[in-house]
Amino acid sequence: LVQLKVALEETEEVLTRALNNVVRRPGQVPASGVTADLGVPVAAILGAWENDDMARLNDEYECALRPPEVREVEVLSEQLDVSVCWRYHIESTLTKLDALIACTHPCERQALVEAVHGMLGEALCYRAGATAPAGRKILAISRANHFLGRRKQVDIANLLLKNPNQAMQAPLGMGKSSVIVPLLVDGLSDGVRCAWTMC
Numbered sequence: 001l002v003q004l005k006v007a008l009e010e011t012e013e014v015l016t017r018a019l020n021n022v023v024r025r026p027g028q029v030p031a032s033g034v035t036a037d038l039g040v041p042v043a044a045i046l047g048a049w050e051n052d053d054m055a056r057l058n059d060e061y062e063c064a065l066r067p068p069e070v071r072e073v074e075v076l077s078e079q080l081d082v083s084v085c086w087r088y089h090i091e092s093t094l095t096k097l098d099a100l101i102a103c104t105h106p107c108e109r110q111a112l113v114e115a116v117h118g119m120l121g122e123a124l125c126y127r128a129g130a131t132a133p134a135g136r137k138i139l140a141i142s143r144a145n146h147f148l149g150r151r152k153q154v155d156i157a158n159l160l161l162k163n164p165n166q167a168m169q170a171p172l173g174m175g176k177s178s179v180i181v182p183l184l185v186d187g188l189s190d191g192v193r194c195a196w197t198m199c
Contacts, residue, residue: 049077089148
């Protein structure tokens with residue numbers, strides 16, 4: 001797992017460099033008087049991709065991206081977002097393994113073993129090449145909150161979004177507070193009203 005985490009970090013560096021090579025904005029190097037292209041923040045690039053608004057890069061950063069470059073940025077952004085989510089998942093699994101090693105209580109050990117077993121069998125809850133912003137939003141929430149959204153978690157969140165007044169009980173390690181709640185808050189937010197959650 002540690003080797004996989006290092007490989008993903010290296011992949012992220014390569015993808016970030018590739019994004020910075022494609023998405024440039026004209027500008028002047030501060031305090032030098034020299035004109036040079038400047039990089040656009042990766043967070044801005046990923047935000048534009050996740051919201052299906054690549055034109056924002058041209059509007060806000062004056063990148064002058066042509067359609068082939070926009071497509072290249074979309075592919076690189078997707079690969080980077082997926083890589084980051086998997087790295088966070090591996091880091092979480094390693095943290096659970098560390099906790100398992102230090103744990104002495106049999107019930108807690110059993111719960112940790114089940115959680116790690118479930119984490120090792122997870123699949124990314126995102127279809128590669130998804131064009132719908134909802135699919136990209138799951139990646140954005142996962143990356144922002146340092147987790148990998150699991151299919152069961154997304155299903156629970158969707159069920160609760162259909163009927164926000166219902167209550168559900170889920171087992172230990174399901175990610176109720178750290179995963180399902182952020183998904184619900186994003187799903188319930190509308191830019192006008194505040195979403196309150198009680199855990």
